[in-house]
Amino acid sequence: MAGFLPLAFTDKMKKLLGGKEYERFIDSYRAPRVYGLRINRLKLNTEHWRRLSPLGEAVRPIPWAEDGFYYGEGERPGKHPHYHAGLYYIQEPSAMAPVELLDVQPGHRVLDLCAAPGGKSTQIAGKLQGSGVIVSNDNARERTKALAKNIELAGVRNAVVLNEEPAALARVFGGWFDRILVDAPCSGEGMFRKDESMIAEWEKHSIERCSVMQRSILKDAAQMLAPGGKLVYSTCTFSPEENEAQIALLLAEHPEFEVIPLMPQFGWTSGRPDWLAAAETAGLSAERLASIAGTVRLWPQNIEGEGHYAALLQRKAACEGYIRVPEADVVFEQEFRPAQEEKFKHRSGKDNGNALRAAEKRGGSGKDSKLSKKAGKGSAMSRLSETAADPMAAWYAFAEAHLSSAFEAGTSRLQAYGSRIYLQPQGLPPLDGLRVIRAGWFIGELNGRGVFEPSQPLAMGLRREEALRTLNWSANDPNAVRYLKGETLFVEPPELNVIADEENGNGVETPPLKGYVLVCVDGYPLGWGKYADGGMLKNELPAGWRLI
Numbered sequence: 001m002a003g004f005l006p007l008a009f010t011d012k013m014k015k016l017l018g019g020k021e022y023e024r025f026i027d028s029y030r031a032p033r034v035y036g037l038r039i040n041r042l043k044l045n046t047e048h049w050r051r052l053s054p055l056g057e058a059v060r061p062i063p064w065a066e067d068g069f070y071y072g073e074g075e076r077p078g079k080h081p082h083y084h085a086g087l088y089y090i091q092e093p094s095a096m097a098p099v100e101l102l103d104v105q106p107g108h109r110v111l112d113l114c115a116a117p118g119g120k121s122t123q124i125a126g127k128l129q130g131s132g133v134i135v136s137n138d139n140a141r142e143r144t145k146a147l148a149k150n151i152e153l154a155g156v157r158n159a160v161v162l163n164e165e166p167a168a169l170a171r172v173f174g175g176w177f178d179r180i181l182v183d184a185p186c187s188g189e190g191m192f193r194k195d196e197s198m199i200a201e202w203e204k205h206s207i208e209r210c211s212v213m214q215r216s217i218l219k220d221a222a223q224m225l226a227p228g229g230k231l232v233y234s235t236c237t238f239s240p241e242e243n244e245a246q247i248a249l250l251l252a253e254h255p256e257f258e259v260i261p262l263m264p265q266f267g268w269t270s271g272r273p274d275w276l277a278a279a280e281t282a283g284l285s286a287e288r289l290a291s292i293a294g295t296v297r298l299w300p301q302n303i304e305g306e307g308h309y310a311a312l313l314q315r316k317a318a319c320e321g322y323i324r325v326p327e328a329d330v331v332f333e334q335e336f337r338p339a340q341e342e343k344f345k346h347r348s349g350k351d352n353g354n355a356l357r358a359a360e361k362r363g364g365s366g367k368d369s370k371l372s373k374k375a376g377k378g379s380a381m382s383r384l385s386e387t388a389a390d391p392m393a394a395w396y397a398f399a400e401a402h403l404s405s406a407f408e409a410g411t412s413r414l415q416a417y418g419s420r421i422y423l424q425p426q427g428l429p430p431l432d433g434l435r436v437i438r439a440g441w442f443i444g445e446l447n448g449r450g451v452f453e454p455s456q457p458l459a460m461g462l463r464r465e466e467a468l469r470t471l472n473w474s475a476n477d478p479n480a481v482r483y484l485k486g487e488t489l490f491v492e493p494p495e496l497n498v499i500a501d502e503e504n505g506n507g508v509e510t511p512p513l514k515g516y517v518l519v520c521v522d523g524y525p526l527g528w529g530k531y532a533d534g535g536m537l538k539n540e541l542p543a544g545w546r547l548i
């Protein structure tokens with residue numbers, strides 16, 4: 001493997017590391033790669049997962065990641081029903097480090113600026129525990145599909161997915177975020193062992209080109225951090241131009257930023273400001289330059305994981321030069337601009353947020369059950385009336401018939417975009433003019449007959465006890481895999497678990513068997529089925545979510 005490394009790369013590494021360390025570095029390319037997965041704590045904790053999973057006994061903790069484990073090469077965790085229930089995410093062990101350093105707490109506003117395919121966004125969402133908001137962005141349109149899907153698979157309720165250039169975000173989110181992750185596009189030198197195709201990419205994504213991109217991304221990211229907020233910059237490459245040099249530039253241009261020193265623990269080593277050229281450190285005092293040693297390098301010869309770099313920065317609590325956007329406490333007035341309307345046009349002939357405004361005007365005439373209040377506290381929803389063509393009213397009707405009183409929408413607000421309905425985290429500034437991929441938790445949409453169809457992300461974000469009708473198979477039950485393959489199944493009525501819930505509009509009577517059923521494995525949702533006469537369970541798992 002080491003023989004395949006580009007000569008320009010090995011020559012440079014030899015110069016940087018010196019004889020002995022370089023040999024250890026090159027030897028690491030002959031060592032087998034390691035595999036990691038991270039438990040999704042939005043669903044369960046690590047102890048519970050280890051008891052539940054056939055892998056539970058065999059895995060080993062990753063020292064720097066609270067919920068991370070190494071698993072063996074022969075295992076195929078991506079094929080197990082638990083993966084399809086979003087119980088874990090498969091992630092390279094070193095890639096778990098940046099979010100661990102970011103100090104995300106429930107309630108924070110977090111930006112993951114270069115987020116696709118979403119490994120770190122799901123990790124951040126786990127730390128938020130459903131409270132606060134994560135804005136996940138990537139400028140590559142195609143890659144945002146995987147990003148949105150991974151966020152939905154993990155059952156995240158408080159994410160907004162955007163497809164923007166950082167400069168466009170900076171115009172909307174000035175000084176807005178408590179935490180920002182910049183997991184920058186890079187030349188990928190640290191991934192050569194894991195993925196040989198990265199070697200070919202290396203030539204294309206030259207270090208110089210990546211450095212220019214990184215500088216621009218960091219400059220915009222800096223604008224969006226609130227005073228006192230923290231930012232992690234990370235790459236999976238070794239070149240100092242893409243690592244320490246980027247931090248030096250940021251510190252030179254932003255006196256209000258400082259490096260928070262990281263402990264070189266777990267086999268990590270200190271950042272190397274001494275590797276920078278004079279031109280890269282211009283304008284920095286000796287003290288600020290030295291502070292870059294407080295960043296960390298993860299070397300494959302020192303740890304069980306691939307090569308990474310991470311820096312933790314903080315914006316001073318009192319600082320000038322940022323514009324904090326005003327809080328938007330009524331967000332349902334916003335509408336997408338033409339680009340977004342175009343995107344949703346095929347789904348609805350109606351102007352979207354207008355369903356809400358119309359409902360607002362009708363105010364007070366609608367139903368006002370306990371459930372409807374819970375499904376969008378303080379929003380227009382609890383004042384909606386139920387009319388067939390009104391997406392909000394249709395959602396109401398669905399919630400009444402299918403969700404239990406355990407369902408809580410928290411402080412999120414109902415938003416309709418065309419026929420699609422979202423629960424959006426509260427307090428976001430207007431997203432006007434931005435390319436919005438997911439405006440929040442996508443819960444469902446109106447079909448051509450004006451009936452609400454629940455979405456796959458709704459199923460994945462629910463807890464089992466929040467649905468009135470559930471089916472639960474163990475992971476060993478062949479029905480779980482048959483369901484995941486998209487098959488129609490036949491289910492005897494006693495297998496269905498149907499809750500009689502006094503707040504669901506059915507009094508204390510058990511609701512009818514027919515209707516949407518939340519299909520679960522070992523207690524965790526996989527998707528919807530529709531129960532019909534004769535015990536038929538129509539499979540509602542979308543094609544892109546099936547096991548192939």
Ligand SMILES: C[S@@+](CC[C@H](N)C(=O)[O-])C[C@H]1O[C@@H](n2cnc3c(N)ncnc32)[C@H](O)[C@@H]1O
Pocket residue numbers: 095113114115116117118119120121137138139140143164165166183184185186213217
């Ligand atoms: C290292 S990958 C991110 C991996 C991701 N954080 C994860 O953990 O799954 C870098 C990402 O940056 C995106 N990217 C490149 N240039 C960008 C830009 N100017 N703004 C936002 N994202 C960008 C790429 O499309 C790519 O998905």
